[in-house]
Amino acid sequence: METxxxxxxxxxxxxxxxxxxxxxxxxxxxxxxxxIIGKSGTGKSVLLKHIIGLLAPDEGSVMxxxxxxxxxxxxxxxxxxxxxxxxxxxxxxxxxxxxxDNVALPLQQTTNLSKTEIERRVMARIEQTxxxxxxxxxxxxxxxxxxxxxALSRALVTDPTIVLFDExxxxxxxIRKNAILAMIAEYQRKxxxxxxxxxxxxxxxxxxxxxxxxxxNGKIVFQGTPEELDEFEHPFKDEVIQSLExxxxxxxxxxxxxxxxxxxxxxxxxxxxxxxYAIALFTLEELEAISNVLGHTSAQEIIRALGAYIDKHFxxxxxxxxxxxxxxxxxxLPYSDLDEAGRILEDFAKDFQDRGIRDIESVAxxxxxxxxxxxxxxxxxxxxxxxxxxxxxxxxFAKFRQEEIARFQCELRR
Amino acid sequence: MTSNSHDQDPGENxxxxxxxxxxxxxxxxxxxxxxxxxxxxxxxxxxxxxxxIMIFRPKQIPAIIQQIYYIGAKSxxxxxxxxxxxxxxxxxxSYHALVKFGxxxxxxxxxxxxxxxxxxPVLTAIMITARAGSAMTAxxxxxxxxxxxxxxxTMRIDPLKFLISPRIAAAIISFPLLTALFDLIGxxxxxxxxxxxxxxxxxxYFHRVQSSVEMQDVTDGFIKALVFxxxxxxxxxxxxYFTHMRTDSYGAKGVSLSTTSAVVLSCVLILxxxxxxxxxxx
Numbered sequence: 001m002e003t004x005x006x007x008x009x010x011x012x013x014x015x016x017x018x019x020x021x022x023x024x025x026x027x028x029x030x031x032x033x034x035x036i037i038g039k040s041g042t043g044k045s046v047l048l049k050h051i052i053g054l055l056a057p058d059e060g061s062v063m064x065x066x067x068x069x070x071x072x073x074x075x076x077x078x079x080x081x082x083x084x085x086x087x088x089x090x091x092x093x094x095x096x097x098x099x100x101d102n103v104a105l106p107l108q109q110t111t112n113l114s115k116t117e118i119e120r121r122v123m124a125r126i127e128q129t130x131x132x133x134x135x136x137x138x139x140x141x142x143x144x145x146x147x148x149x150x151a152l153s154r155a156l157v158t159d160p161t162i163v164l165f166d167e168x169x170x171x172x173x174x175i176r177k178n179a180i181l182a183m184i185a186e187y188q189r190k191x192x193x194x195x196x197x198x199x200x201x202x203x204x205x206x207x208x209x210x211x212x213x214x215x216x217n218g219k220i221v222f223q224g225t226p227e228e229l230d231e232f233e234h235p236f237k238d239e240v241i242q243s244l245e246x247x248x249x250x251x252x253x254x255x256x257x258x259x260x261x262x263x264x265x266x267x268x269x270x271x272x273x274x275x276x277y278a279i280a281l282f283t284l285e286e287l288e289a290i291s292n293v294l295g296h297t298s299a300q301e302i303i304r305a306l307g308a309y310i311d312k313h314f315x316x317x318x319x320x321x322x323x324x325x326x327x328x329x330x331x332x333l334p335y336s337d338l339d340e341a342g343r344i345l346e347d348f349a350k351d352f353q354d355r356g357i358r359d360i361e362s363v364a365x366x367x368x369x370x371x372x373x374x375x376x377x378x379x380x381x382x383x384x385x386x387x388x389x390x391x392x393x394x395x396x397f398a399k400f401r402q403e404e405i406a407r408f409q410c411e412l413r414r
Numbered sequence: 415m416t417s418n419s420h421d422q423d424p425g426e427n428x429x430x431x432x433x434x435x436x437x438x439x440x441x442x443x444x445x446x447x448x449x450x451x452x453x454x455x456x457x458x459x460x461x462x463x464x465x466x467i468m469i470f471r472p473k474q475i476p477a478i479i480q481q482i483y484y485i486g487a488k489s490x491x492x493x494x495x496x497x498x499x500x501x502x503x504x505x506x507x508s509y510h511a512l513v514k515f516g517x518x519x520x521x522x523x524x525x526x527x528x529x530x531x532x533x534x535p536v537l538t539a540i541m542i543t544a545r546a547g548s549a550m551t552a553x554x555x556x557x558x559x560x561x562x563x564x565x566x567x568t569m570r571i572d573p574l575k576f577l578i579s580p581r582i583a584a585a586i587i588s589f590p591l592l593t594a595l596f597d598l599i600g601x602x603x604x605x606x607x608x609x610x611x612x613x614x615x616x617x618x619y620f621h622r623v624q625s626s627v628e629m630q631d632v633t634d635g636f637i638k639a640l641v642f643x644x645x646x647x648x649x650x651x652x653x654x655y656f657t658h659m660r661t662d663s664y665g666a667k668g669v670s671l672s673t674t675s676a677v678v679l680s681c682v683l684i685l686x687x688x689x690x691x692x693x694x695x696x
Contacts (some may be wrong), residue, residue: 052568081570092565106569109473111578126440158569 252307522622536549554654
């Protein structure tokens with residue numbers, strides 16, 4: 001069994017007579033994105049502040065690599081703290097400092113790096129988070145989304161191995177929310193840090209999370225993968241997940257995964273055992289490259305545009321779709337067999353090559369002033385479904401059969 | 415649910431009507447106030463001590479220079495203005511008192527000694543409290559409630575080193591210099607009202623100033639300025655730094671109350687310390 005990087009053992013925290021955390025037990029594993037979900041005011045931020053030592057437990061202990069952080073020697077504590085970075089819910093930026101100074105502050109104050117080296121590192125982070133043009137502006141002159149990105153830059157500038165994100169997407173529009181989540185996922189992949197998130201963005205946050213931890217009435221009631229959460233039966237699911245997960249996914253306007261499954265089950269229950277239907281899986285390839293060239297916001301705009309295009313085309317023939325992962329869409333064609341679905345997909349591919357890519361290109365260009373080339377590919381695969389076959393295995397089969405249906409190479413489309 | 419005994423109202427367990435309760439309650443209240451006051455005094459002393467040690471840590475010079483600019487350089491105008499009119503009114507009042515004894519020639523002595531020994535350090539400290547001390551409390555208080563101080567902690571930057579030490583060092587440097595400026599401008603103000611407007615001989619005025627003010631007077635004034643610098647910065651920074659611990663109010667209201675408390679407490683402590691230091695130095 002893998003040793004957890006951080007573990008809470010029977011942690012209890014009280015403020016006055018109010019018990020916020022009640023015998024909390026949880027495990028965070030190295031190199032993963034773990035997301036803590038729960039209702040507002042249930043102690044998620046309190047939990048996070050225990051990890052960085054801003055709060056100490058009244059009972060129990062917080063362990064780092066099996067050592068209680070409360071009993072670490074000063075040198076060990078310093079070594080631990082060097083590895084941890086925290087992004088505050090309200091950003092906690094210094095409003096009397098420019099963006100550059102905010103990001104540079106931890107390097108200036110806690111390292112002996114030269115001014116040139118600090119400038120190089122800071123500007124690299126500022127460029128990565130698309131803040132170059134506002135580097136010498138003050139936080140009050142920036143939008144909420146930009147302030148978030150400044151806080152993100154500051155959290156990442158010291159190259160931490162553990163990053164704590166306290167509701168990083170609060171107050172953002174759907175595009176920005178997904179852009180921030182995509183940014184976190186991308187940096188986590190590139191830099192390999194362990195990310196611990198607090199988020200209410202269900203289901204968007206599931207796309208980037210390896211593990212979900214559910215905090216309910218002061219206790220962790222679930223720890224596991226987003227897929228395992230589907231099988232989890234607890235009042236938490238009704239009270240929190242279902243209330244947070246809307247009917248439609250915010251970014252694309254498609255069905256949320258839960259409602260997609262409900263619709264799928266409903267449609268399936270009307271079918272006879274010998275009736276078939278088709279499932280199509282679409283994948284937007286090179287999403288990371290798009291983010292690198294055009295920025296995360298443009299990448300999310302492209303996902304939104306692709307989702308809308310799929311919904312428009314397949315919705316007209318009775319199909320319904322959902323976002324399956326960060327760059328995948330699943331469409332069910334309940335009234336079509338594989339042949340008919342193939343013809344519909346051919347029409348879609350032709351239409352998409354003729355008009356769809358141009359639309360997406362204009363969306364991307366509107367959001368970005370980058371003059372660099374972008375290349376991306378759309379893959380699609382079809383599989384035949386039967387009422388008694390698990391949807392996930394049909395999707396897997398569709399994935400196996402995926403082939404390129406459209407490609408964008410700068411100005412050259414084919 | 416477990417209850418924390420510290421959060422209970424101490425009066426909660428008292429049995430109403432118990433003999434002696436009515437008489438002892440005021441003393442209990444007074445006792446609580448005294449304990450709280452001693453508690454804060456102890457905390458503020460530790461706060462100041464820790465911040466003082468941090469002054470000598472690396473990378474502090476630029477921050478101290480920046481604070482000298484805010485506390486010292488930006489207070490020059492107001493100090494000159496107040497010093498000038500204080501000297502003028504001192505010259506005016508003293509002239510009319512001295513002229514009754516035919517001693518108007520001693521105007522220079524009276525104005526200079528009053529300013530150098532007493533009015534200079536006290537009024538300078540009070541003016542800096544009003545201008546820079548209140549700003550310190552408000553700025554640090556806002557940084558506290560907006561989690562900027564917590565953010566420093568998470569970045570492994572000691573908030574005492576980053577926020578408090580430079581202010582204390584800057585105040586210790588600025589207060590005596592501003593006091594000297596106040597004294598000088600005050601003497602010129604006394605010259606304007608006494609010599610230019612009321613006709614005291616200019617040579618007599620400056621001769622008396624020069625002959626009556628000794629180095630000891632100047633040193634005593636500077637000692638007072640240093641004591642006031644410590645009091646003002648400690649009180650103002652402490653109030654801002656612990657604004658989140660207030661039990662009477664939270665958020666922006668808490669910051670405003672902390673600022674008011676800082677200014678009032680600083681002014682009172684300046685006068686109390688003035689008496690204590692004067693009686694010690696005389």
